[in-house]
Every structure is written in structure tokens, then in C-alpha cells.
Amino acid sequence: MSSDGPGAGPGKRPGIADVARASRVSIATVSRVLNGSGQVSDRRRATVLRAVAELGYRPNEAARVLVSGRSRIVGLLAADTRRTGHHATIRGVQEAAGERGLIVAVSVVRTEDPADVAAAVELLLGQPLAGVVGVEFDDSVTAALELLPASMPAASARRIGARVSPVPHAHIDDEVAARLVTEHLLDLGHDTVHHLSVGPPPEEGRGRTAGWRRALEARGRRVPEPLPVTWDPTSSLRAARDDLPDDATALLCFNDETALGALRGLAEAGRRVPEDVSVAGFDDDPVSRLLHPSLTSVRMDWHALGRLALEQLVARIEERPAPDDVALPAVLVPRESSAPPRA
Amino acid sequence: MSSDGPGAGPGKRPGIADVARASRVSIATVSRVLNGSGQVSDRRRATVLRAVAELGYRPNEAARVLVSGRSRIVGLLAADTRRTGHHATIRGVQEAAGERGLIVAVSVVRTEDPADVAAAVELLLGQPLAGVVGVEFDDSVTAALELLPASMPAASARRIGARVSPVPHAHIDDEVAARLVTEHLLDLGHDTVHHLSVGPPPEEGRGRTAGWRRALEARGRRVPEPLPVTWDPTSSLRAARDDLPDDATALLCFNDETALGALRGLAEAGRRVPEDVSVAGFDDDPVSRLLHPSLTSVRMDWHALGRLALEQLVARIEERPAPDDVALPAVLVPRESSAPPRA
DNA sequence: CTGAAAGCGCTTACAG
DNA sequence: CTGAAAGCGCTTACAG
Numbered sequence: 001m002s003s004d005g006p007g008a009g010p011g012k013r014p015g016i017a018d019v020a021r022a023s024r025v026s027i028a029t030v031s032r033v034l035n036g037s038g039q040v041s042d043r044r045r046a047t048v049l050r051a052v053a054e055l056g057y058r059p060n061e062a063a064r065v066l067v068s069g070r071s072r073i074v075g076l077l078a079a080d081t082r083r084t085g086h087h088a089t090i091r092g093v094q095e096a097a098g099e100r101g102l103i104v105a106v107s108v109v110r111t112e113d114p115a116d117v118a119a120a121v122e123l124l125l126g127q128p129l130a131g132v133v134g135v136e137f138d139d140s141v142t143a144a145l146e147l148l149p150a151s152m153p154a155a156s157a158r159r160i161g162a163r164v165s166p167v168p169h170a171h172i173d174d175e176v177a178a179r180l181v182t183e184h185l186l187d188l189g190h191d192t193v194h195h196l197s198v199g200p201p202p203e204e205g206r207g208r209t210a211g212w213r214r215a216l217e218a219r220g221r222r223v224p225e226p227l228p229v230t231w232d233p234t235s236s237l238r239a240a241r242d243d244l245p246d247d248a249t250a251l252l253c254f255n256d257e258t259a260l261g262a263l264r265g266l267a268e269a270g271r272r273v274p275e276d277v278s279v280a281g282f283d284d285d286p287v288s289r290l291l292h293p294s295l296t297s298v299r300m301d302w303h304a305l306g307r308l309a310l311e312q313l314v315a316r317i318e319e320r321p322a323p324d325d326v327a328l329p330a331v332l333v334p335r336e337s338s339a340p341p342r343a
Numbered sequence: 344m345s346s347d348g349p350g351a352g353p354g355k356r357p358g359i360a361d362v363a364r365a366s367r368v369s370i371a372t373v374s375r376v377l378n379g380s381g382q383v384s385d386r387r388r389a390t391v392l393r394a395v396a397e398l399g400y401r402p403n404e405a406a407r408v409l410v411s412g413r414s415r416i417v418g419l420l421a422a423d424t425r426r427t428g429h430h431a432t433i434r435g436v437q438e439a440a441g442e443r444g445l446i447v448a449v450s451v452v453r454t455e456d457p458a459d460v461a462a463a464v465e466l467l468l469g470q471p472l473a474g475v476v477g478v479e480f481d482d483s484v485t486a487a488l489e490l491l492p493a494s495m496p497a498a499s500a501r502r503i504g505a506r507v508s509p510v511p512h513a514h515i516d517d518e519v520a521a522r523l524v525t526e527h528l529l530d531l532g533h534d535t536v537h538h539l540s541v542g543p544p545p546e547e548g549r550g551r552t553a554g555w556r557r558a559l560e561a562r563g564r565r566v567p568e569p570l571p572v573t574w575d576p577t578s579s580l581r582a583a584r585d586d587l588p589d590d591a592t593a594l595l596c597f598n599d600e601t602a603l604g605a606l607r608g609l610a611e612a613g614r615r616v617p618e619d620v621s622v623a624g625f626d627d628d629p630v631s632r633l634l635h636p637s638l639t640s641v642r643m644d645w646h647a648l649g650r651l652a653l654e655q656l657v658a659r660i661e662e663r664p665a666p667d668d669v670a671l672p673a674v675l676v677p678r679e680s681s682a683p684p685r686a
Numbered sequence: 687c688t689g690a691a692a693g694c695g696c697t698t699a700c701a702g
Numbered sequence: 703c704t705g706a707a708a709g710c711g712c713t714t715a716c717a718g
Contacts, residue, residue, distance in 0.1 A: 063695035406711035
């Protein structure tokens with residue numbers, strides 16, 4: 001059909017040999033131009049680049065990976081992809097990866113069931129991977145990370161103080177953030193602040209629960225027993241409605257979704273926000289400013305966390321020393337849901 | 344270090360040749376066992392499988408793709424990954440893909456800027472792809488899909504009636520869903536229903552806006568001018584607060600996030616929900632039942648939509664005829680935000 | 687049912 | 703700065 005010579009038929013996508021032929025250089029030279037490796041004269045480089053553009057040549061990635069052993073796929077392990085913290089972290093990983101020409105393949109760890117954990121890992125290991133990033137906010141992801149072969153570069157994004165896998169990581173300091181909101185509530189005049197906490201009991205020694213506790217202790221305030229809740233806001237609805245002591249006037253929630261449940265629970269209990277109880281969330285969800293009352297929260301930079309985790313992975317892949325674990329600032333966002341207690 | 348013979352050194356991961364050697368068959372036979380292609384005697388099959396397990400052999404996917412031309416990576420193009428509709432659709436694609444041993448590589452089309460659209464597509468095309476699924480709820484994704492080479496199998500998930508790319512697709516019928524909620528509002532006794540609509544003006548002829556309009560027309564009700572809003576709930580806040588006519592008693596929103604903004608806007612305007620105005624959303628977001636008042640909505644099966652879109656893609660890849668485009672049911676979820684108008 | 691061999695499209699020493 | 707050649711680890715006709 002065509003007279004472009006062998007290998008340049010109309011249906012077949014062009015290979016590196018076609019480019020070499022068109023630009024009258026060797027295959028090796030085309031490869032060097034494309035990879036920026038080795039030295040190539042400007043004249044030849046220009047010729048090759050022109051041929052590449054004319055032919056619409058795109059290197060065959062499979063061949064590239066086979067011979068070089070270097071993939072551009074980053075596996076991502078996450079237990080959730082919707083909630084603000086998880087979601088924004090994943091977006092951060094994706095963005096930073098995209099800027100480096102890496103693509104992210106997401107594998108969701110559905111439950112803590114070892115079979116689900118293994119399945120999520122296997123799905124990833126079926127591909128040639130540059131490395132794996134774990135969004136290590138859940139034990140299931142820690143378990144998944146531990147299933148990776150030692151030879152696989154890995155890194156994770158996590159909250160400060162978590163019990164976790166031994167991979168390099170970036171972390172977000174929700175302890176300082178919790179301190180910030182707790183102090184805000186105390187500054188408003190509340191005697192103490194109650195707390196809805198997600199996680200197993202020992203979780204209380206870490207992260208936002210630790211920050212809340214320390215802020216209270218630093219001012220010599222009474223530290224109420226934290227109310228245990230789950231990620232499901234129904235649990236915070238019940239806790240706020242049924243278990244919050246009558247004398248509580250301020251409530252710090254695990255995150256904004258937890259706070260949303262609490263807001264509803266308090267309403268069902270006939271307690272007004274902020275008149276009877278001040279409520280604060282965590283993460284500054286995009287919709288929190290639209291609630292009625294709008295929700296006081298603290299903005300965490302999950303997005304930057306994701307980017308940093310990806311950078312940690314890249315450093316590990318390139319065998320550079322791990323970059324410094326930057327402190328990500330938290331910003332208090334006071335809104336209508338927090339106010340001074342009634343006199 | 345080891346005496347396992349050539350090629351089986353300790354650091355190197357085993358290849359198909361190692362498995363062949365260990366099970367005393369040819370490489371071709373190992374390949375047949377692993378791929379379930381060709382006929383292999385049960386005895387040999389068992390031996391091979393044992394060797395695979397013992398060596399912890401995992402085929403090199405890059406080599407596989409290079410020679411077979413068949414990748415197991417599905418590219419996914421989406422303009423958003425957070426909102427309920429987008430998010431649940433993506434999860435559906437991911438799940439269905441995982442069940443088939445395919446992994447999903449997500450590429451986010453950040454804006455409608457042609458450069459962003461092209462970048463999202465290029466990121467994907469850098470990999471060997473089995474095909475591409477587009478979450479075609481936004482024009483930017485349609486544009487991205489159109490940039491794909493004709494030889495690339497593609498499919499999309501979309502809403503009914505949208506102006507879209509010519510790829511095979513699965514669709515969700517938000518028109519019937521809109522009819523359902525609108526009728527619910529009318530059944531409650533409202534004279535008519537106002538509407539907050541996302542999309543360019545012609546959008547009014549399609550999807551949820553069309554369903555709303557037809558439900559009103561079918562009962563001979565006045566059809567108010569739809570209030571144009573964007574995906575950003577701040578716009579619905581303003582519209583509900585500033586532009587909703589005084590005599591409006593019922594408001595159908597584009598989605599639950601839009602409704603959230605509207606709820607706030609109405610509150611700021613001093614109008615109570617549902618006493619003064621009934622409000623309904625769309626999509627039944629996980630948090631909508633926790634709002635106060637809880638939000639009347641209609642549940643769309645985005646998750647199934649995602650699964651179906653993936654099935655469409657697989658059919659296209661396998662050159663089977665496209666599966667039937669199943670109708671995905673919508674379920675009305677009446678809650679506190681809708682009630683009879685005041686007498 | 688089985689094996690020997692070609693070949694997928696690149697990168698990378700190696701030699702000049 | 704450049705090219706000829708080996709080889710990455712598989713799948714797949716082809717021949718038996």
C-alpha cells in the first residue's frame with residue numbers, strides 16, 4: 001500500500017529503526033537523543049528530533065522497561081480515596097508524579113482482611129513498578145506495605161507518631177494542629193474541651209489526641225475521657241447525642257466528617273451550636289464553610305504531604321539520601337461553630 | 344554466593360528459564376501453563392506450578408507486553424476525583440478492572456486548557472495501555488478522549504444526552520432521576536419546583552434539567568427559568584440567597600454539594616428549610632443524611648456506571664460487540680429537607 | 687502435548 | 703561523538 005520501505009507500513013506504528021533510517025543515523029544515536037544520555041552533535045540531534053516529530057514516533061515503553069529495568073509506574077496503596085485527608089494526599093502524589101513523568105496506578109486496600117491486603121499488593125506487583133507509595137493512615141496499608149519485597153522501593157505518607165511500616169516517609173503533624181484548635185477553644189473561655197477520637201485506645205497517646213491532651217495539660221485543665229468513634233460519621237452522631245456529658249461546652253472532633261455527625265447528634269439532643277456547645281473539626285473540608293453553622297476547623301496540607309511522600313520515594317529510587325521531613329504548617333480556621341460559652 | 348547454577352544467583356529474581364530448568368520442561372511449556380494457552384498435560388502442569396511457587400516466580404510484565412502487545416494497564420481520564428459522581432464512578436472502574444487483573448492508571452485533566460488536556464493524555468500514552476476509560480462528565484474529558492489515536496480502544500462513562508465523544512459508553516439516566524424528585528416535590532403539594540442547573544445554557548435540554556422540565560410540563564405546571572450555577576457550591580449559595588424568587592417553595596439542586604450551598608444561602612436569606620422552601624439534592628452523598636435538616640436526594644448508581652464503562656472497554660478490546668447499555672435505577676431518598684408547603 | 691528458535695523494540699557496554 | 707551487536711525475558715508460530 002505504501003512505498004515507505006520495510007517496517008514502515010501504514011498500519012504499523014513507527015519504531016526506533018524507522019527514525020534511525022529517516023534521519024540516517026544509527027539506532028543507538030536515536031536512543032541517545034531521546035534519553036539525553038551520551039553526547040550527540042547538535043546537527044544530528046536536530047535531524048533526529050525532526051524525524052521523530054514527522055513520524056509521530058513514541059518509544060515503546062515495554063521495550064524500554066524490559067531492557068533498562070526502569071519503570072515509570074508508581075503504585076499507590078490506599079485504604080480510602082474519598083475522605084479529604086486521603087483524597088488530597090493522593091492528589092498530591094499524582095501531581096508530583098505527573099511532573100516527573102511518572103504515572104500513578106492506584107490499588108485500593110478494601111478491608112483489613114489479609115486476603116484483601118494481599119490482593120491489593122498482588123495487583124500492583126503484576127506490573128513493572130518504579131516503586132510504591134502508601135497512604136499510611138490505616139493499619140491495612142501498613143500491612144500491605146509490609147508485604148512488598150524488600151527490593152521494592154517504597155515510601156509512605158503518614159500522620160505523626162503513628163505505628164507504622166519501616167519505609168521512608170513524609171508526615172503531617174496533626175498534633176500541633178490539634179493544639180491550635182484546642183487552644184482556640186480555651187481562648188474563647190471554655191473550661192475544657194471534649195474530644196471525639198478515631199483509632200484504637202493507644203491512639204490516644206499520639207497525633208491529634210495527644211495534641212488536644214497536651215494543650216489542656218499545659219493550661220492545667222481537666223482532661224475528659226476521649227469518646228471513641230470510627231471513621232463513619234454515624235458513630236460520631238451517636239457519641240455526640242448520647243455520650244457527651246451535659247456539662248461539656250466544647251467539642252473537638254477527629255475530622256470534619258466526624259464533626260458533621262456530631263453537629264447532627266447535638267441537634268438531635270436539643271443542644272445548640274455554638275450557643276450550648278462549640279464544635280471544631282479537622283482538615284477544613286471544602287464543604288465545611290458552607291455548613292450552617294459553618295464549621296471551625298484547622299487546615300492541614302495533605303496535598304503537600306502527598307507531594308513529599310512521592311519525593312521520598314524518588315529519592316529512594318535514585319538512591320539519594322532521604323530529603324528532610326519538612327514540617328507542614330497547620331492553619332486555624334475559626335468559623336461560626338465555635339464561640340464563647342454562655343456566661 | 345549460591346550454587347543454584349547460572350542465572351539463579353541470590354540477588355536476581357527468577358526468570359521463566361529458571362522455572363523451566365527446575366521443572367525439566369521447555370520454556371514454551373512454562374509459558375503455556377502460566378497463560379492457560381495451548382494444551383499441557385496435567386502432570387507437567389502440576390510440576391511447573393510447583394516450581395513457580397517454590398521459586399516465587401512472577402512473570403516479567405514488560406517482556407510479556409513487548410512480545411504480546413497486550414498490556415494490563417487501563418488509563419483513566421477524569422476532570423475531578425473527589426465529588427460523589429466522579430469518585431464513585433472511578434471506584435467502579437477500579438473495582439471491575441481489579442477483578443479482571445487490570446490496573447487503573449489515573450490521569451487528571453486539570454482544566455479545559457488545551458495544554459492541560461494534552462498533558463493528561465500524553466502522560467497516559469507514555470505507557471503501554473490496554474485501553475482508556477473516560478469519566479466524561481466534563482467537556483475537558485471529551486476533548487481528551489478526542490486526542491487519543493484511533494487505534495486506542497476507549498470507552499466512557501457519561502450522563503444521558505450529553506454532547507460527547509464517539510467512543511462506546513455506558514450512561515446513567517439522570518433524567519428519570521430528576522423526574523422522580525420533581526414529582527416527589529409536586530406530590531408534596533408544591534405548585535412548581537425551581538431548579539439550580541450546572542452547565543452551559545443548552546444543557547437545559549438534557550439530563551436532570553430535562554427531567555425536571557418534563558415532570559413539570561407533564562403536570563401542566565409553570566416552568567420557572569433555571570438558575571445557572573457552577574460545580575462550586577459557593578455559586579449555589581449565592582443563587583439561592585440572592586436570585587431565588589420570593590414565591591419559590593421548592594428547589595431542585597444539581598447535586599448534593601450544590602444543595603449544601605443552597606441550604607446555606609437560604610439560611611442567610613432568612614428562609615427556613617423545609618418550612619419556607621423545600622430543597623432536594625442529587626446523588627445522595629454519604630454525608631447528606633447527616634445534614635441538619637437531612638437532605639432529600641436521589642441515589643444514582645455511579646458505581647455501577649463505572650463498572651459498565653469498564654465492561655464496554657473490555658468488549659472493545661476483545662473486539663466483542665458492545666454489551667447492552669443497561670438502565671441504572673435511581674432511588675428517591677426523601678428526608679427532612681422536603682415537606683409540604685405552608686398552607 | 688512438547689520443544690527449539692525467532693523475534694518483540696529498545697538500551698547499553700564496547701570499540702573506535 | 704558514533705555505530706554494530708548483544709541481550710533484556712518473554713510469547714508464539716512452526717515442526718514434530
